Amino acid sequence: MNGPYMTVAWLTWRQLFARRRAWLAAATVVLPFILTFFYRLATEDREGDRLIFMLGMNREIVIGVLLPLTAVIFGTTAFGGEVDDGTMIYLLVRPLPRWGVALTKYLVAVLVTAAIITAAIMLAWLALRNDELPGAVPRSFITASVVGSLVYCALFSYVGLVTRKGLVLGLLYIIFFENILARGVPGVKWLSVREFGVSVAQWAGGGVVKFTDASVPMTTVWVAGSIILVGALAMTIRTMMRYELVERL
Amino acid sequence: MTAPAVSPQPSAIRLSNVSRWYGNIVAVNDVSFTLAPGVTGLLGPNGAGKTTILHMMAGLLRPSAGTVLIDDAPAAGNPLVYRKVGLIPERESVHDYLSGWEFVRACARLHALPDADAAAHRAIDQVDMAAPQHRRISTYSKGMKQRIKVAGALVHDPAVLLLDEPFNGMDPRQRLHMLDVLRQLGQQGRVIVISSHILEELNDLATNILVMVSGRLAASGHFREIRRLMTDRPHTFHIKSSDDRRLAAALLADQSVFSVELGGDGIVIRTGERGTLTRNIARAARDTKIRLTEIRPTDESLESVFAYLVAK
Amino acid sequence: MSSAIYDLGYQRYTGVRHGRAYSIRTLWWFSVRAAFGSGRGEQARRMPILVTALTFLPALVQIGVASASGALNFISYSNYLEFSALAIALFVAAQAPELIVNDKQNGTLSLYLSRPISAGDYALAKLAALTTATTVLTLGPMLVLFTARVFLPVSPWVAFKDEWTKLFPILGGSLLVSLFFGSVALALSSFAIKRAFATASVIAFFLLTPAMYGVAQSVTAGAVRRWSVLLNPVLVVSGYSKWLFEIEASHRSAVGRADLPGQAYLWAVLGVCAISTFVLLSRYRKNEA
Numbered sequence: 001m002n003g004p005y006m007t008v009a010w011l012t013w014r015q016l017f018a019r020r021r022a023w024l025a026a027a028t029v030v031l032p033f034i035l036t037f038f039y040r041l042a043t044e045d046r047e048g049d050r051l052i053f054m055l056g057m058n059r060e061i062v063i064g065v066l067l068p069l070t071a072v073i074f075g076t077t078a079f080g081g082e083v084d085d086g087t088m089i090y091l092l093v094r095p096l097p098r099w100g101v102a103l104t105k106y107l108v109a110v111l112v113t114a115a116i117i118t119a120a121i122m123l124a125w126l127a128l129r130n131d132e133l134p135g136a137v138p139r140s141f142i143t144a145s146v147v148g149s150l151v152y153c154a155l156f157s158y159v160g161l162v163t164r165k166g167l168v169l170g171l172l173y174i175i176f177f178e179n180i181l182a183r184g185v186p187g188v189k190w191l192s193v194r195e196f197g198v199s200v201a202q203w204a205g206g207g208v209v210k211f212t213d214a215s216v217p218m219t220t221v222w223v224a225g226s227i228i229l230v231g232a233l234a235m236t237i238r239t240m241m242r243y244e245l246v247e248r249l
Numbered sequence: 250m251t252a253p254a255v256s257p258q259p260s261a262i263r264l265s266n267v268s269r270w271y272g273n274i275v276a277v278n279d280v281s282f283t284l285a286p287g288v289t290g291l292l293g294p295n296g297a298g299k300t301t302i303l304h305m306m307a308g309l310l311r312p313s314a315g316t317v318l319i320d321d322a323p324a325a326g327n328p329l330v331y332r333k334v335g336l337i338p339e340r341e342s343v344h345d346y347l348s349g350w351e352f353v354r355a356c357a358r359l360h361a362l363p364d365a366d367a368a369a370h371r372a373i374d375q376v377d378m379a380a381p382q383h384r385r386i387s388t389y390s391k392g393m394k395q396r397i398k399v400a401g402a403l404v405h406d407p408a409v410l411l412l413d414e415p416f417n418g419m420d421p422r423q424r425l426h427m428l429d430v431l432r433q434l435g436q437q438g439r440v441i442v443i444s445s446h447i448l449e450e451l452n453d454l455a456t457n458i459l460v461m462v463s464g465r466l467a468a469s470g471h472f473r474e475i476r477r478l479m480t481d482r483p484h485t486f487h488i489k490s491s492d493d494r495r496l497a498a499a500l501l502a503d504q505s506v507f508s509v510e511l512g513g514d515g516i517v518i519r520t521g522e523r524g525t526l527t528r529n530i531a532r533a534a535r536d537t538k539i540r541l542t543e544i545r546p547t548d549e550s551l552e553s554v555f556a557y558l559v560a561k
Numbered sequence: 562m563s564s565a566i567y568d569l570g571y572q573r574y575t576g577v578r579h580g581r582a583y584s585i586r587t588l589w590w591f592s593v594r595a596a597f598g599s600g601r602g603e604q605a606r607r608m609p610i611l612v613t614a615l616t617f618l619p620a621l622v623q624i625g626v627a628s629a630s631g632a633l634n635f636i637s638y639s640n641y642l643e644f645s646a647l648a649i650a651l652f653v654a655a656q657a658p659e660l661i662v663n664d665k666q667n668g669t670l671s672l673y674l675s676r677p678i679s680a681g682d683y684a685l686a687k688l689a690a691l692t693t694a695t696t697v698l699t700l701g702p703m704l705v706l707f708t709a710r711v712f713l714p715v716s717p718w719v720a721f722k723d724e725w726t727k728l729f730p731i732l733g734g735s736l737l738v739s740l741f742f743g744s745v746a747l748a749l750s751s752f753a754i755k756r757a758f759a760t761a762s763v764i765a766f767f768l769l770t771p772a773m774y775g776v777a778q779s780v781t782a783g784a785v786r787r788w789s790v791l792l793n794p795v796l797v798v799s800g801y802s803k804w805l806f807e808i809e810a811s812h813r814s815a816v817g818r819a820d821l822p823g824q825a826y827l828w829a830v831l832g833v834c835a836i837s838t839f840v841l842l843s844r845y846r847k848n849e850a
Contacts, residue, residue, distance in 0.1 A: 003365070007358040011344070018346035019754065035773065042777070042785040053780040060772040069765050073758075086342025090401070093307060093336050094359045095328045167757035171764055175651075179768065 004096050005104050011091070012108040015081055016074050024073065025116050028066050032057060032124035039128070050128050051137070055209060058141045062120060063197040067148050068178065071113045072170035075156030078109040079236070080166040092243065102157075102240040106233060109153045117145040140205035148197040151225050154232035155193070161239055189216055193228070196221045261285060262306055262409060262440055267315035269301055276301040278464035279315070284442065288435040290455035290472070291444040298464040299444040300339060303411045306442065307336040319409065332360065335402030337395070339413035345387040349378055349397045352386060356401040372400040376430055392423030399430065409440045416450045428454055448472075483507055484523045489515040489543040490534065496541075499533040515543070581677045585686050588678065592690030596656045605659070612652045613698055616645045620702040624709045638703055638731060639802035642738060646795045649698055649742050650767045653691065657746035658759035660687050665754060684751075684845040688838065691743035692736070699735035707731065730805040738798055741830050744837035745794070751844040770794055790819035791829045800826035 017025070039053050079102075082088040091101055125138040155173075160166035178194045189195045199216045202209055262284040269277040277298040293299050304310045305317050308324040308331060317324040324330055344352055353372055357365035373382050376396040386394060395415055402410060412431075416424050432454055435441050445451060451458070451472065460468040490496050497511045500518060505525040510517040520526040527544075534541050597613070598606035623636055636644075661684075664670040673683055707724060714720045746763045753759035770792055777789035790796050793815075800816045803809075804823030810816040 004359045004361050007355050011347075011355055014346055015344070035776070038777075039780060042789075043781045049780055053776065056776045056779045060775050061769065065765065065768045065772050069761065069768075073761065085344070086338075086340045087344050089309070089336075089338055090344075090356065091359070092309065093331050093334070095331045095361070096359065097328060165757070168760060171757075171761055175764060175768070 004094065005100060008091060008096070008101050008104045009108050012078055012105045013112070015085075016077055016109070016112055021073065021077070025070075025112075028070055028116055029119045029123060031066065032062055032120045033127055035061070036124050036127040050130065050133055054125070054128065054133060054137055055211070057124070058121060058137075059198060059201070059211065062117060062124075062141065063144055063148065063201065064194060066120065067113070067117050067145050067197065068152060068174045068194065070116055071109075071149055071152035072156050072167065072174060074109045074113050075153040076160030076166035076170055078105045078153075078160065079157050080160030080164070083161065084164065088243075098240045098243070099237045102237045103233075106153060106157050106236065109157060110149045113149040113153060114146045117149070118142050121145065136206055137209060140201045140203075140209045143204040144197040144201035147200045147221075147225065148193060151193050151196065151229050154229045154236070158232045158236045158239070161236055190220050190224055193225075196225050261320065262442075263316075263318045263321075264302075264306075265316050265318075267302075267305065267312045267317055269298075269305065269310065269313045275464055277305070277312075280461070280464075280466045281315075282459060282466065282469065284440050286435075286438045286440050287457070288431065288441045288443065288455045290448075290451045290458045291442055291461065292446065292448060292451075292458055293444075293461035293467075294446050296463075297461040299446075299461055300413055302461070303336070303413050303442065303444055306409070307334050307411055309336075332405060333407050334409045334411065335405070335407035337398045337402050337410070337412045337415060339417065343386050343394055343398055343401075346385065348383050348385055349373070349389070349393075349400075350382040352397060353382075353400045353404055357404040360405040362405060368404050368406070369400075372404040373397075375403060375433075376400045377426070390423075391418045392420065392427075395419065395423075395427065396430075399427075403434075407439070410434060410442070412441070412443045414444055414446070416445065416447075424450065483519045483521050484526075485547045486518045486520070486526070486530075487515055487543070487545040487547045488518060488530065488541065491540040491542070492537075495537055496533065496539050499537050500530065503529050503533065505529060517547070581682070584676050584678045585682050588673070588683065588686040589690045589693070592660050592687055593693050595660060596691060596694035598659075608655050609652060609694075612648050612655075613701075616648045616698045617702050617705065619644065620705040620709070623706065624713070627709065627713055636706065637806070637808065638706065638727065638734075639799070639806045639808055641702060641706065642699065642734060642802040643795065643799040645698065645702065646738075646742075646798050649695060649738070650763075650794075652698060653695060653742045653746035654760050654763035654767070656694065657691055657743070657750045657763060658753065658756040660691055661747060661750055662753055662756045662759045666756065680845040680847065681842055684747075684841050688740075688744060688747055688841060691747060692739045695739035695743050696735055699739050700732065703731045703735060727806070734802055734805045737830055737834070738801070740834050741794075741798065744834050744841065748837035748840040748844075751841050767794065787819045787821060788825075790815060790821065791825070794833075797826055797829050797833075801830050 035057055036053075043049060043053075082091070092098065121138050121141050125133065156166065156170045159169050163169065177188075178192045195216045198211060199218060199221050202211055203218050203221075264283075265281050267277060267280050268275065280298075280302065291299050291302065301310065305312055306319070306324060308317075308319075308327065311325040319330055319333060322330065324334075347355070350369065350373065354365055354369040357368045357372075362368050373379055376399050378393065378396050378400060381389065381393060386397065389397065399412075399415070415427060415431075419427065431441060431443065435454070443451060443455060448458075453472070455472055458468075458470060458472050459466060488496070493511060493516050497509050497516050500506055500516070501509050503526070505520050505522040507519040507521060518526070518530075523546075530541070530544065533539075594600060597609045619636060619641070664673065670683075674680060678686070707727065710724050711717050711720045745766065749762045749766055750759035753762060771794075774789055774793035774796070777792060778786065781789060790800070796815050796819075799814075800810070800819070800821065800823070803816060804826050812818065
């Protein structure tokens, strides 16, 4: 049964990069790298500075903005794009179980998102690495971005499948919820996937990566994250199985 | 055209009292028929429920009532049924960013065919798209997109082919070509259903015609019968002029007129011979020196055509 | 008996034919209305009206509180601009795509270009329209505040004499800030083929720039650190408004710590507007849809 699923994956892959999205991916990978140039230019590069820069940049820019934006674009497109284009039907009239199709698409979105962010992190690290910046730093952020991709893509896949405005809703979630609410209202932090990412980075960093205000305990991250992930995936699969080509919202 | 593939097993589609509603809207209303190998035309105006019926036959929609059986197995909810059915949907949407070849090959692989590449080549040759197959689909003309869709639906050699308004937007040459392809496929013993809202499109291709109006099966019969019924019906014209009464009197004397009705806003004329009458109206107006301000055929809409069929 | 054909149908237009200026003005007004969702159905109206209401809210609340309690401590004009910067960013992120990406998606851009306006005219008209619409959000609440300051105190005439000079910076400030946000949003949206992607890119811009500022703050030092405040559009607006109203920034605030000459902010605002307008115009340079 490998052949058909690989084809689904291949189709999804081609679709994610259609329409100039490849440029977007390239820009995302390169942005942190460019920022390291400015760092080199603009600072005296004292002891301990590189670490602070890396931590700050990865937390604020990579995990904070690039990861959710990439996930929202690729996650909603993996499902919503096919429906919008009207090509989803070609995946449904096949002797393939639909839950398999849904899972494959989701995994492709996750892989693509994680790969882009990983490349971004690695590129920036390679530019600045020295004794102060051990491999643990990029490793921890890569772990965080993988976890983040898994959860974000599950959420956005569902939203993209179910409504036409998936991308906008995802963006609203990112701005309002993650950037405004969760920063200001500590009680809600445990629902923000971004904060999950930060906490995972700290956990995986083994002491090198430390944030003063990563306040979501790891058990909460695993529990809440799993619930969100499994819940969103289940709903996506359920919607796919019942998908009956009625005009959606 | 290359030699046809080996004929598949004969299949039959059977619909029994099938209905489908969406909330308050009834799209298909108690339809029953059986389809045998050969080409059947599904005719009806837009919104008659043709696409819904096709999707139910393809196993994409569950009927709200009744059963849709393909070879005595229910069509919906059964992924294996898709091996037997090929659907060419109406909306033009094919993956723009793939080449024709990539698309057909993907369709073949999605069916887990043992030799996907060979099947794809065969299908592409059958629709005569071998030359442009490596170009992106976004560069294809409408006719070419339709043909590549047919190739994608043929690649797994289905016994049933469902085409939803395949001639939409095709010019006459492309249409003739498509007719050739479909005729060949019909001769191979497959069950082919073509939906359309223009009777002439099907020409002599479809042996049997099913007419749907507002979700109901309005008529079924041989192609020529249906066409005769449709062209022999009386036509109605609505005429406004500078002196309706005198014009009505003059027209009543005309042989080709069935009836003349004089109403508040004009004359309504019914005739069996449209061509003759149109000439005679002009003549009558000239002879009586009445100025015509409006001549409108009132029932040229497909709705009325089909409604007439229902009334019969 | 003569036969004649009565030409009762097609008539030629013999009225006035307005020129290019009229077309541009019509397009401008139409786009202003579109920015608030008028004529587009319920859903298109929701977002802009909501955001507009949000920007007016503090001013109205202020009035309520002040008239009830008698204390006349109002939000200062410059603080107001900073505060509503976020709402304005949202507004342009949502509506700039509505103005220009819709035409590209629907293919109606070619309809516009078949009229006596050029592509450059089209782009400028849209820019003017978005700026006008955004000015409602920037100028409106400030005018409300102004009116409150004049009429709530015991003697309005005295208050007016004190306040009326503020009208100039209020006007100039709101216009320029609107142009600032509007031009950035339009420039970014002119690259997108779908509305949602345009919105995403504008939002990305307004998220990434503060983040970069944050990073710069933590690692750079000295002059670079101070000048990095120009990376954050909200802070640029804040600095600009403080310069406008000739207020000293408190030393704890980001602008205060940056301690840049006031004109730096003015030039930053003007520079961004110029660059964005240039980008927008270059996207519409060819007269092609």
